Amino acid sequence: xxxxxxxxxxxxxxxxxxxxxxxxxxxxxxxxxxxxxxxxxxxxxxxxxxxxxxxxxxxxxxxxxxxxxxxxxxxxxxxxxxxxxxxxxxxxxxxxxxxxxxxxxxxxxxxxxxxxxxxxxxxxxxxxxxxxxxxxxxxxxxxxxxxxxxxxxxxxxxxxxxxxxxxxxxxxxxxxxxxxxxxxxxxxxxxxxxxxxxxxxxxxx
Amino acid sequence: xxxxxxxxxxxxxxxxxxxxxxxxxxxxxxxxxxxxxxxxxxxxxxxxxxxxxxxxxxxxxxxxxxxxxxxxxxxxxxxxxxxxxxxxxxxxxxxxxxxxxxxxxxxxxxxxxxxxxxxxxxxxxxxxxxxxxxxxxxxxxxxxxxxx
Numbered sequence: 514x515x516x517x518x519x520x521x522x523x524x525x526x527x528x529x530x531x532x533x534x535x536x537x538x539x540x541x542x543x544x545x546x547x548x549x550x551x552x553x554x555x556x557x558x559x560x561x562x563x564x565x566x567x568x569x570x571x572x573x574x575x576x577x578x579x580x581x582x583x584x585x586x587x588x589x590x591x592x593x594x595x596x597x598x599x600x601x602x603x604x605x606x607x608x609x610x611x612x613x614x615x616x617x618x619x620x621x622x623x624x625x626x627x628x629x630x631x632x633x634x635x636x637x638x639x640x641x642x643x644x645x646x647x648x649x650x651x652x653x654x655x656x657x658x659x660x661x662x663x664x665x666x667x668x669x670x671x672x673x674x675x676x677x678x679x680x681x682x683x684x685x686x687x688x689x690x691x692x693x694x695x696x697x698x699x700x701x702x703x704x705x706x707x708x709x710x711x712x713x714x715x716x717x718x
Numbered sequence: 719x720x721x722x723x724x725x726x727x728x729x730x731x732x733x734x735x736x737x738x739x740x741x742x743x744x745x746x747x748x749x750x751x752x753x754x755x756x757x758x759x760x761x762x763x764x765x766x767x768x769x770x771x772x773x774x775x776x777x778x779x780x781x782x783x784x785x786x787x788x789x790x791x792x793x794x795x796x797x798x799x800x801x802x803x804x805x806x807x808x809x810x811x812x813x814x815x816x817x818x819x820x821x822x823x824x825x826x827x828x829x830x831x832x833x834x835x836x837x838x839x840x841x842x843x844x845x846x847x848x849x850x851x852x853x854x855x856x857x858x859x860x861x862x863x864x865x866x
Contacts, residue, residue: 630763631764631782631783632761633760633762669847669865670844671845693863695783695808695810697764698763699785699787700785706865707849
């Protein structure tokens with residue numbers, strides 16, 4: 514409820530200058546703090562929402578995404594494959610390198626990444642190597658299975674889950690890996706939904 | 719003077735964060751692309767299920783993400799109720815009992831049945847997770863993944 518501005522007294526007929534001087538105050542009083550009940554249903558259109566506006570904690574209804582539109586998770590194009598958060602890691606490795614990523618505890622017990630109730634997690638990893646000689650190249654990732662109580666993963670197999678390859682290679686080689694998870698508030702853990710990896714001299718589509 | 723305000727009365731960008739109360743967005747469809755910034759995340763809040771075992775026909779799961787925490791025996795899910803075009807479901811069985819996702823099982827009504835894409839039932843013998851999406855064209859749930 515807007516507080517009535519006590520600009521004019523009862524019975525006062527404001528002069529032109531008085532009206533002009535207080536117009537903004539009166540305008541805001543008449544038009545400000547408009548409540549939802551004053552807005553017709555479905556009045557809010559695309560252009561009326563500031564970009565980034567929708568931050569309501571929950572959407573309380575079924576939501577359907579039209580089949581003509583996409584649903585996208587914007588990627589973080591950072592180049593560091595040892596950092597945990599966000600969705601995409603890519604690294605180009607020069608020749609004559611021995612390169613191995615062995616990543617335990619994708620989500621660490623120190624609370625590095627705080628899962629929210631039902632939060633989705635998607636890690637795609639892309640690595641391309643250009644081994645000039647017969648270099649040992651490889652990429653392994655281990656998701657450590659833990660009993661919960663923090664930000665650990667439950668791999669659903671009862672044991673750690675590892676994927677990747679360690680090979681001697683020349684020329685260009687491509688590794689990709691993917692992993693999905695969702696956070697269970699009840700178990701205080703990320704639930705492993707699935708994973709896969711690819712290792713070839715052919716670039717993935 | 720201020721009631722029944724229509725879109726034409728609102729400035730572009732007029733509706734800002736603080737004007738939308740929690741749980742107030744009730745649009746039936748988003749008619750535009752939705753891009754989640756890489757500083758934000760999407761969460762489907764966890765629901766619980768009362769099923770305890772045996773066959774679950776036309777299972778009524780709410781929301782997207784359901785924890786099957788009460789399963790105390792081998793369980794067969796033959797169908798999921800309330801399908802909708804493109805509805806997405808994640809199931810999580812935390813208990814080490816067989817969970818079977820049945821392929822085209824007649825115990826559920828046709829529209830609620832599941833296609834596993836292997837022609838056969840899909841079974842996990844451990845705690846497991848599963849993802850499904852509903853195909854309106856096929857009037858069936860499509861099993862995307864049964865992991866565990």
